[in-house]
Amino acid sequence: MTAPGPAGPISPAASPAAPAETAGRTLDRLASERATGALHGCAGALYLADGAVVHAESPAVPDLGRRLTARGRLSPQAWEEAVAEGGPGYRAGSLLVERGRLSRGELELCHLSALFDAAYFVLSPLDPAQRAPDRFLGEARHWLGPIRPVPVPLLRREVVRRRRLLERAWPRPEVDAAPVVRTCGGERAGPAGAGGRRAVLAAADGVRTPVQIARALGRSAFATLFDVRRLAAAGLVRTPCADAPAAPGPPPPAALELSLLYRIRDALEAL
Amino acid sequence: MTGIDGCLAEAMTIPGARGASLVDWTSGLALGEAGEGPGRDHESAAADTAELARLAFENSAFTGATARTGPVEDLIVTARGSYHLVRFVETDFDSSVFLYLWLDRAEANLAVALFRLKGLTERLVLA
Numbered sequence: 001m002t003a004p005g006p007a008g009p010i011s012p013a014a015s016p017a018a019p020a021e022t023a024g025r026t027l028d029r030l031a032s033e034r035a036t037g038a039l040h041g042c043a044g045a046l047y048l049a050d051g052a053v054v055h056a057e058s059p060a061v062p063d064l065g066r067r068l069t070a071r072g073r074l075s076p077q078a079w080e081e082a083v084a085e086g087g088p089g090y091r092a093g094s095l096l097v098e099r100g101r102l103s104r105g106e107l108e109l110c111h112l113s114a115l116f117d118a119a120y121f122v123l124s125p126l127d128p129a130q131r132a133p134d135r136f137l138g139e140a141r142h143w144l145g146p147i148r149p150v151p152v153p154l155l156r157r158e159v160v161r162r163r164r165l166l167e168r169a170w171p172r173p174e175v176d177a178a179p180v181v182r183t184c185g186g187e188r189a190g191p192a193g194a195g196g197r198r199a200v201l202a203a204a205d206g207v208r209t210p211v212q213i214a215r216a217l218g219r220s221a222f223a224t225l226f227d228v229r230r231l232a233a234a235g236l237v238r239t240p241c242a243d244a245p246a247a248p249g250p251p252p253p254a255a256l257e258l259s260l261l262y263r264i265r266d267a268l269e270a271l
Numbered sequence: 272m273t274g275i276d277g278c279l280a281e282a283m284t285i286p287g288a289r290g291a292s293l294v295d296w297t298s299g300l301a302l303g304e305a306g307e308g309p310g311r312d313h314e315s316a317a318a319d320t321a322e323l324a325r326l327a328f329e330n331s332a333f334t335g336a337t338a339r340t341g342p343v344e345d346l347i348v349t350a351r352g353s354y355h356l357v358r359f360v361e362t363d364f365d366s367s368v369f370l371y372l373w374l375d376r377a378e379a380n381l382a383v384a385l386f387r388l389k390g391l392t393e394r395l396v397l398a
Contacts (some may be wrong), residue, residue, distance in 0.1 A: 041336045053332055056398070063311070067364050070363050070364070070365070071363060071364055071365070073362075073363040073364045096341075097398075100398055101398065102278075102398050103274075103394075103395065103396055103397055103398040104273050104274035105274050105275060105278060105394075105395035105396050106362065106364070106395075106398065108274045108275050108302075109275070109293075109360070109362065109366055109368055109395075109396070110304070110362070110364050110366065111275075112295075112302050113295065113365070113366055116295075116298075116300065148274070148275065157314075158298065158300050161298055161299065161300070161318070162298050165298060196367070197329060217365070218364070218365055219365045220297065220365060222297070222298070223297045223365075223367065228295060228299075263389075
């Protein structure tokens with residue numbers, strides 16, 4: 001539900017090699033122009049108002065409604081009612097607070113979590129071959145309405161921080177997009193770990209990918225990815241085809257020692 | 272209380288408060304801040320405090336220690352000259368947020384501060 005406005009590619013030479021960098025530069029420019037509208041790409045959209053990010057959505061990420069209804073905080077009816085009545089006036093979010101369905105704090109916390117989660121996957125797509133978001137629909141607004149705007153520099157720093165966290169946890173991204181399954185160790189681990197990570201371990205059934213696990217749990221997709229990487233590092237989950245060789249090409253020198261350790265571990269597990 | 276900013280403004284009225292922030296501990300992102308940050312930087316303090324919070328929150332040694340199991344509620348760090356308090360926010364939807372408070376040890380009362388923090392985090396998510 002967006003207002004009409006001029007549309008079209010704004011960076012004709014978007015390089016598929018570095019979607020995050022290209023999109024980052026576009027965002028910086030939109031922020032400096034105090035732009036209002038939506039920046040669309042294959043992996044989702046970022047909504048801006050006066051140069052700040054007010055909303056983000058990505059098919060990889062459970063949206064605000066899914067998060068609020070997954071554990072029964074709101075009934076699906078209460079959510080749909082707010083969307084139907086508040087949406088046309090671009091104020092579905094604040095309507096939930098006015099009607100006493102949510103506190104202002106709950107709306108802000110849940111929406112910020114969804115916003116940063118979706119923004120991560122828009123700017124750092126699971127499929128690195130995907131094009132950077134490059135279509136800007138001027139004056140487009142989201143039906144939720146502004147809740148707590150996020151400055152572009154803060155959003156960009158957070159995306160970098162999240163990418164580093166994933167790399168530090170387990171530097172092999174193949175567990176991000178493939179179905180994950182518990183290893184023998186993961187089956188035995190039982191109630192080890194706590195809260196979200198335990199739920200993610202229990203949901204690793206060899207069919208669902210991390211993003212599908214996140215949707216089933218109504219949980220942040222980034223947090224789920226982070227859990228999966230840490231579970232993989234602890235040897236509790238693996239991809240069903242973990243025996244396949246890792247990404248082709250020589251590993252960077254810094255990763256040599258680590259990759260040797262992985263090979264030894266894989267070999268020991270295969271015994 | 273009106274949302275994150277209202278919660279932080281109230282936190283700053285706790286005796287001895289030097290700075291407060293609401294932090295997502297999955298990544299260490301400061302969602303809002305008030306007053307000073309330790310080292311004059313809320314953002315790096317949030318990332319550092321989140322590491323500690325994640326370790327404590329996810330460790331079953333703390334959560335399963337007694338028959339009454341449940342999540343970790345507070346973390347208290349005492350240092351020469353200051354207290355650093357972390358109060359986890361409980362929500363009925365998926366979240367990983369804590370309220371962080373930096374206190375001047377000479378002016379603060381630890382029991383009062385903990386009591387006030389508990390009330391603040393409860394009212395933040397009370398419709």
